[in-house]
Every structure is written in structure tokens, then in C-alpha cells.
Amino acid sequence: MTNLPAQNSDLDLRVRLGRLELANPILVASGTFGYAREMEHLVDLRSLGAVIPKTVTAEPRCGNPPWRTVETASGLLNSIGLDNDGIEAFVAHHLPYLRETGTRVIVSIAGRNPEEYVQLAARLESAGGVDGLELNVSCPNVAGGIDFGTDPDQCGKLVAAVRRACSLPLLAKLTPNVTRIAVVAQAAAQGGADAVSVINTLLGMAVDWRRRRPVLGNVLGGLSGPAIKPVALRCVYQVAQAVAVPVVGIGGIATIDDVLEFLVAGASAVQIGTANYYDPTVSQRLVAALPAALAEAGVRRVVDLVGTLNTDN
Amino acid sequence: MSNPLHAAHYADSARQCRVAIAENVQVARDTYRVRLHCEEIAGRILPGQFVMVRLSGCNDPLLGRPLAVYDVVPDAAGHALDLIYHVKGRFTTRLARCERGQPLDLWGPLGNGFPVLPCTHLVMVAGGVGQTPFLTLAKEHLGRQQFGAPPRSVVPVPRVTLCFGAQSHEFMAGIADFEAQGVDVRLATEDGSAGQRGLVTELLEQILAAAPSTGSATALRVVCCGPEAMMRTAAQIAARYQVPCLVSLETPMACGIGICFTCVAKIRQKSGWDYKRTCVEGPVFDARDVCW
Numbered sequence: 133m134t135n136l137p138a139q140n141s142d143l144d145l146r147v148r149l150g151r152l153e154l155a156n157p158i159l160v161a162s163g164t165f166g167y168a169r170e171m172e173h174l175v176d177l178r179s180l181g182a183v184i185p186k187t188v189t190a191e192p193r194c195g196n197p198p199w200r201t202v203e204t205a206s207g208l209l210n211s212i213g214l215d216n217d218g219i220e221a222f223v224a225h226h227l228p229y230l231r232e233t234g235t236r237v238i239v240s241i242a243g244r245n246p247e248e249y250v251q252l253a254a255r256l257e258s259a260g261g262v263d264g265l266e267l268n269v270s271c272p273n274v275a276g277g278i279d280f281g282t283d284p285d286q287c288g289k290l291v292a293a294v295r296r297a298c299s300l301p302l303l304a305k306l307t308p309n310v311t312r313i314a315v316v317a318q319a320a321a322q323g324g325a326d327a328v329s330v331i332n333t334l335l336g337m338a339v340d341w342r343r344r345r346p347v348l349g350n351v352l353g354g355l356s357g358p359a360i361k362p363v364a365l366r367c368v369y370q371v372a373q374a375v376a377v378p379v380v381g382i383g384g385i386a387t388i389d390d391v392l393e394f395l396v397a398g399a400s401a402v403q404i405g406t407a408n409y410y411d412p413t414v415s416q417r418l419v420a421a422l423p424a425a426l427a428e429a430g431v432r433r434v435v436d437l438v439g440t441l442n443t444d445n
Numbered sequence: 446m447s448n449p450l451h452a453a454h455y456a457d458s459a460r461q462c463r464v465a466i467a468e469n470v471q472v473a474r475d476t477y478r479v480r481l482h483c484e485e486i487a488g489r490i491l492p493g494q495f496v497m498v499r500l501s502g503c504n505d506p507l508l509g510r511p512l513a514v515y516d517v518v519p520d521a522a523g524h525a526l527d528l529i530y531h532v533k534g535r536f537t538t539r540l541a542r543c544e545r546g547q548p549l550d551l552w553g554p555l556g557n558g559f560p561v562l563p564c565t566h567l568v569m570v571a572g573g574v575g576q577t578p579f580l581t582l583a584k585e586h587l588g589r590q591q592f593g594a595p596p597r598s599v600v601p602v603p604r605v606t607l608c609f610g611a612q613s614h615e616f617m618a619g620i621a622d623f624e625a626q627g628v629d630v631r632l633a634t635e636d637g638s639a640g641q642r643g644l645v646t647e648l649l650e651q652i653l654a655a656a657p658s659t660g661s662a663t664a665l666r667v668v669c670c671g672p673e674a675m676m677r678t679a680a681q682i683a684a685r686y687q688v689p690c691l692v693s694l695e696t697p698m699a700c701g702i703g704i705c706f707t708c709v710a711k712i713r714q715k716s717g718w719d720y721k722r723t724c725v726e727g728p729v730f731d732a733r734d735v736c737w
Binding site (some may be wrong): 163164165166167169170171172173174186194195198199200201202203205206207208210212215217221225226229357358406408409410411412413 | 704
């Protein structure tokens with residue numbers, strides 16, 4: 133790779149996730165950015181590659197009892213339980229706001245069965261103003277949610293069913309809580325996913341030994357934050373080797389170095405998750421930091437970095 | 446705001462800042478006050494609002510912690526922010542060891558804070574470090590200082606009482622600060638080392654029992670901050686005397702800005718209850734709306 137000095141005006145931050153083109157590779161992860169309205173005065177929403185609001189389900193869900201999160205070493209365990217007001221309230225009240233933000237909107241959906249995913253996808257496509265869907269087949273905090281993400285056959289069939297019912301670009305968000313994530317990713321790609329989002333949280337728990345009680349109200353939770361970044365990088369690398377569709381990297385990303393590590397490992401874009409909680413303006417600062425990072429890497433286009441990892445000895 | 450799903454108090458006036466500690470001093474046993482020169486937040490914060498505080502560049506502890514504003518004091522650039530914290534976990538243990546100059550990340554002001562409380566006698570009930578949000582509230586309602594931008598106007602209240610309870614006198618921070626403002630301070634300690642031996646809620650009961658007929662809805666107002674059991678009891682006592690009561694909930698928080706859905710409390714709705722985010726719907730709630 134030659135070290136060409138890059139001019140900002142020449143820079144091309146655009147990335148493509150299948151049929152979905154984004155202005156830049158910095159997205160915010162579902163469940164870590166509310167419904168975007170919460171962040172309106174902290175982050176310039178238009179600067180982001182896309183916003184992925186909190187997962188929506190067919191029916192309203194009140195979520196799990198507190199405690200819902202607990203901090204662990206450089207990480208966060210959560211068991212929110214898909215607290216949301218249901219698809220009709222989302223379409224009526226959150227979607228109109230999201231459409232007006234001027235940024236790409238990818239809606240995260242979760243169903244209890246394939247029929248519900250199909251219904252949610254069809255409803256969102258007919259509602260309009262949605263740029264893509266992310267199928268949350270990997271939430272560890274609701275019964276059934278994780279099953280579609282752990283069984284390649286079920287995952288592939290689910291993606292295919294949604295694909296048939298809806299023409300929106302589809303991302304499948306995968307769980308790392310499997311032996312071979314690449315096999316699940318291949319199934320999602322064969323089912324028609326435009327891209328795969330890698331990874332959702334790692335299943336974990338915290339114990340209060342003095343009270344002989346689990347810390348989380350739901351006993352188990354999903355681990356996120358800098359603690360899981362090496363696992364996420366490994367998963368992105370393995371999946372990128374195994375599938376032709378773009379990979380969206382997620383897991384502990386908080387700095388511009390993190391972003392470039394994921395791109396080099398094979399991610400076409402990244403999602404900022406837990407870092408939004410402890411550094412609310414981080415997403416827009418990462419977008420702003422991209423040009424200098426590309427210059428340092430000696431490339432003018434983000435896509436020229438994707439998957440450039442050299443593993444030769 | 447017409448959207449029924451939008452919370453009432455998003456972080457619309459919040460700023461994220463990196464500021465150096467100006468002062469970090471012990472004010473009682475296991476209790477410290479940290480001073481930060483941050484006009485952007487101090488110049489706009491209202492009594493009962495909070496800020497999220499984090500050690501800059503540190504991933505363990507990772508998350509910010511919510512700290513209520515204790516005081517807003519004049520400084521060269523306008524106003525400094527005083528926060529009080531009780532050392533009990535990994536973050537506060539680290540913070541207590543920080544010296545002047547250590548950078549902190551903060552974002553705020555956050556939450557609803559207390560509304561203006563027109564009344565003839567404002568009774569503030571605090572347990573542990575629950576007195577923290579009440580110094581600014583007392584100053585404002587005694588006409589000593591205005592807060593917010595533009596400054597919020599309050600018709601001075603003739604009498605403000607702080608009922609302050611703790612395990613022992615040595616844990617009680619800021620008594621002199623309240624007395625200096627003209628607050629009637631009454632203490633209760635579990636070990637009898639200061640004030641009345643017993644619970645702070647007994648002080649509240651005595652005040653309400655001694656008050657002239659509380660038939661007038663605006664005569665007395667109760668505000669409460671501290672351990673949940675104490676707030677629940679205070680809310681029950683206030684309800685028995687038909688005195689309006691606000692509580693400032695201290696649910697664990699991860700983000701403070703409404704995006705993580707950690708800090709939910711069961712809040713009464715037209716039918717049944719719903720989990721509401723304390724950070725953007727509270728932390729101050731009408732005690733009658735909380736499902737204890």
C-alpha cells in the first residue's frame with residue numbers, strides 16, 4: 133500500500149450494504165440510541181451513516197424487571213427485554229420523526245416466530261420512509277429470540293421468508309453465542325440478506341454473592357462494550373472470510389482506531405453501541421475523524437480499507 | 446410536544462464537556478464535594494437536575510454516574526458546579542482519590558428537576574446523601590439565588606425545613622450550608638449522635654401533625670430524596686395528611702439521556718402501570734404516581 137497524501141475533497145466515505153448506500157460507515161446500533169429523538173441535541177443526526185432505532189416488536193412489551201443493566205470490567209451486561217411500544221405505536225409516533233431526521237433509517241425488528249417477522253417487515257415497507265430492516269435474530273433477553281440466530285437452517289429460512297414478503301434491504305444481526313458464527317452468516321446470506329451485522333451481545337451474568345442473588349432481574353444478560361471487542365473482531369474476520377455479502381461490525385467500538393480495525397478485519401461499516409451510553413457525542417466525532425484516519429492509512433475511499441488485513445507470515 | 450411516546454425531559458439543553466477538577470474535598474465520612482468550572486452546565490442547571498460524570502479516558506469504570514447538582518457557585522467564568530458523592534462503589538472510590546486537574550467527562554443538565562413549589566412551608570426530607578438536590582432548591586425558594594437560563598423566578602417561600610436523616614452524625618454533609626441559607630434544619634440519626642434518635646420520616650410526621658389544618662392545598666409541600674424505603678414511608682405520611690409530595694428517585698442509570706432503558710421505575714398510568722425512564726421522565730415524580 134502506498135502512502136499517498138489524501139485531500140479531503142477527494143475522500144469518499146460512502147459504503148454500500150447490498151442495495152443500501154450510506155454516506156459513511158458510522159451507524160448507531162439498535163438499543164443504544166433510543167428512537168433518535170433522545171439524541172437530537174447532542175448529535176447531528178444527519179452526519180451519521182444510518183440510525184437504527186430500538187428494536188420494535190409486533191405487540192407492546194414492558195420489558196424485564198430491574199435491575200436491567202450492570203457494569204462489569206470494561207463492559208456492560210444488559211437485560212432490557214425489548215421494552216417497546218409495539219409496531220403500530222412505532223409507525224404512528226416514532227417513524228414520522230425518524231423520517232424527518234434526514235439520515236438513513238434502518239429499523240430493527242424482532243418476532244416470536246417467522247410469521248411475526250414477515251408481518252413487521254410488510255408493515256414497515258407499506259408505512260414508507262424506511263431505508264432498510266435489521267432482523268434481530270439474536271436478542272439474548274427474550275425467550276425464543278436467540279433461536280433463529282443459533283440454528284443456521286432456521287435463520288436462513290427466516291431471512292428468506294422476510295425477503296419474499298418485503299423488498300427493503302435486509303440486514304441480519306447475528307449472535308456470537310454459537311460455535312461457528314460463519315455458518316449462520318452463510319445461511320443468512322443464502323436466505324437473501326443484503327448484509328450481516330456482527331455481533332449482538334455475548335450471553336453473561338453477574339452474581340451478588342452476599343445476597344446469593346443474580347444482579348440482573350432477568351438473571352442472564354448480554355455483555356457489550358470494550359470488553360467484547362476482541363471477540364467481535366474475530367467474528368467479523370471469520371464471517372467476512374465466509375460470505376460475499378457486506379459485514380457490519382459491532383462490538384465495543386469507541387475510537388477511530390477501533391473503527392479502522394473493524395474495516396481492515398472485513399467490516400464494510402460499523403455500528404457504535406455501548407459507547408453512546410458513556411460518550412453520547414462519540415458517533416458524530418468518529419464521522420469527523422474518518423478523513424484524517426483515511427489519510428493516515430493512505431487511502432481515499434473507505435471501501436479501499438475493507439478486508440485489507442494481511443495474515444501472511 | 447405532541448408526540449405521546451416522547452418523554453417530557455430529553456437532554457435538549459445538555460452539553461457534553463471535559464473539565465478538570467477544581468476542588469475535591471471530604472465533607473463528611475465517606476462523603477466528598479467536587480467542584481467543576483463548567484459554565485455551560487452550571488449556568489443552566491435547575492434544582493433537582495443531575496449530570497452524568499465519568500473519568501475521562503477510563504474504560505474501567507466504564508459508564509458515567511448520575512450526580513445531582515449540590516450547588517452553583519460564582520466563579521471567574523460565571524458559575525462552578527458543586528457535586529456531592531458518597532463513596533460506595535468502584536467509581537466513587539476512584540473519584541475520591543482524584544486530585545485537582547484530573548479531567549472528567551460530564552454531560553448535562555439532565556432530568557426534569559423540581560418545579561417551582563409555591564407554598565407557605567416547604568419541607569425537604571433527605572436520607573443519606575439525599576440532601577444533595579435540596580440546597581439549590583432551598584436557596585431558590587428562599588429567594589437567595591436564581592437558577593437556569595434564563596433565570597427561573599420564584600416567589601419566596603416564608604419557611605423551608607430540611608429533615609435530614611443518616612446512620613450517624615459523622616455521615617451528615619452540608620448542615621452548615623443549609624443553616625447559612627436560613628433553612629430550619631432538623632436531624633435524625635439511627636445512633637442518636639445528632640438530633641432525634643430514629644428515622645427521618647418521624648420528623649416529617651411531627652411537622653405535619655403540628656401544622657395547622659392542611660386543608661389549603663398550597664400551604665405545605667413535601668419533597669423527598671433518599672433510600673427507597675424512606676421515600677415510600679414519607680410518601681405514605683404525606684398522603685395521610687393530604688400534603689402534596691414529590692420524590693426524586695435514585696434508580697441505577699447507565700446513560701442518563703434516555704437511550705438505554707435501564708433506569709425504569711413503575712409509574713402509574715390511566716390504567717395500570719408502565720416502566721418509565723427515570724432520566725427523561727424524572728427523576729422527580731409525584732409520589733402518588735410511583736408504584737412502590
